[in-house]
Amino acid sequence: MSGPGPHQTGQGRLRHHLLGLVASHQPVGCTTLQLELEKMGLRVSSATVGRTLKQLDHVGLTERDSNRGRRLTGAGASALAQLDRMSTGEALHRNLQASVRANYGDLIQVYRVRRALETLSVRQAIENEPTRHQLDRIRQTITSYRHQLRESANFIDPALDFHVRIAECADNRFLEAMLKMLVFEQKCIEDGFENLVTRDYGTRYSGEHEDIFKAMLAKDARRAALLMGKHFDTIIGQLRQEWRLEQEGKQT
Numbered sequence: 001m002s003g004p005g006p007h008q009t010g011q012g013r014l015r016h017h018l019l020g021l022v023a024s025h026q027p028v029g030c031t032t033l034q035l036e037l038e039k040m041g042l043r044v045s046s047a048t049v050g051r052t053l054k055q056l057d058h059v060g061l062t063e064r065d066s067n068r069g070r071r072l073t074g075a076g077a078s079a080l081a082q083l084d085r086m087s088t089g090e091a092l093h094r095n096l097q098a099s100v101r102a103n104y105g106d107l108i109q110v111y112r113v114r115r116a117l118e119t120l121s122v123r124q125a126i127e128n129e130p131t132r133h134q135l136d137r138i139r140q141t142i143t144s145y146r147h148q149l150r151e152s153a154n155f156i157d158p159a160l161d162f163h164v165r166i167a168e169c170a171d172n173r174f175l176e177a178m179l180k181m182l183v184f185e186q187k188c189i190e191d192g193f194e195n196l197v198t199r200d201y202g203t204r205y206s207g208e209h210e211d212i213f214k215a216m217l218a219k220d221a222r223r224a225a226l227l228m229g230k231h232f233d234t235i236i237g238q239l240r241q242e243w244r245l246e247q248e249g250k251q252t
Contacts, residue, residue, distance in 0.1 A: 014048075014052055015052060015055075015056065015184075017040065018033060018053065019056070019062070019079065019080040020084075021033055021036050022070050023080055026065070026069070027070060028070060029069035030049050030050050030053060033049055033053075034049050055184065056076070059164070059180040059181075059183055060076070060180055061073060061079050061180065061184075075173065075177050078177040079177045082178075103189065104239055104246065105243070106189055107239060108239050110182055110189065111186075111232055111235055111236050111239065114182055114186070114232065115232035115233070117167075117175060117178060118163060118179070119228050119229050119232075121172070121176075121179065122166050122221070123221045124170035124172060124175070125166050125216065126216055126219055126221040127221060128170065128171050129219075134168070135216070138162060138165045138169075138213060138216070141165055142206070142209055144161070145159055145162065145202075145206045148202075149206060155202045155206075156199075159202070159206075160187070163183065166216075167180075197238050197241075197242040198238060198239065208227065209231075211227050212227045212231065215227055
C-alpha cells in the first residue's frame with residue numbers, strides 16, 4: 001500500500017491508513033488497528049478509530065465479520081486501490097482529499113460533482129433493471145427518511161443512503177466507489193457547520209426522493225435523471241444563496 005498523499009487532511013490520512021490496515025490484517029479489531037497506527041507513529045484514541053470505522057461501514061467500504069472485526073468490501077478494495085494511486089500525486093486525489101472544513105465553496109463543488117455522477121447513475125440503474133430486492137432497499141431509505149422527519153430526528157443518513165442504493169443498482173463499481181467517497185467527504189465537510197441551510201429542507205428533499213423513485217418504478221430513465229438533476233440544482237442554489245448571505249454579513 002502506498003502512503004497517504006501530502007495533500008490529504010488528517011482525517012483523510014487516517015481513513016487511508018485504516019483501509020490499508022484492514023486489507024492487510026482482515027478480519028481485524030479496533031484495538032489491533034489502534035496498536036498498528038501507533039507503530040506508524042499515529043497516536044489516535046480508540047474512540048476516534050471506532051468512529052471512523054463506523055463511518056467507513058456506513059458508506060460501504062468496510063463491514064463487520066461477526067465478532068472477529070472488520071473486512072474490506074469490494075467497494076472498499078476499489079477505494080483503497082484508488083487512494084493508493086492518487087497518493088502518487090494524481091489531480092483527482094488532490095480534489096477528493098482537499099481540506100475538509102466548513103467551507104461553502106468546497107461543499108458546492110462536491111454537490112456539483114455528485115450531480116454529474118448521479119444523473120448518470122440513476123440512468124444506468126434503470127437500464128440495468130434493478131431487482132425487487134434492490135428496489136426494496138431504496139424504498140426502505142425513503143421510509144426511514146419519513147420516520148426521521150416525523151420524529152424530528154437527524155435524517156442525513158437515510159437521505160444519503162437513498163443515493164448510495166441507486167448507485168449500487170448502476171452496476172458500475174468505479175461510479176459506486178467514487179460516489180461513496182464523495183458522500184463521505186461531504187459528511188466530513190457538513191459536520192463542520194454548526195448551522196446548514198439544507199438541514200431545514202428535509203420535507204422537500206424527501207418528496208423529491210419519492211418522485212425520483214416513482215420514475216425508477218416507471219422505468220423512465222429520462223425523467224429520473226431530470227428529477228435527479230433538479231434535486232441537486234435546488235440544493236446547490238440554496239447553498240449558494242446562504243454563502244452569499246454569509247459573505248455579505250462579513251462585509252457589514
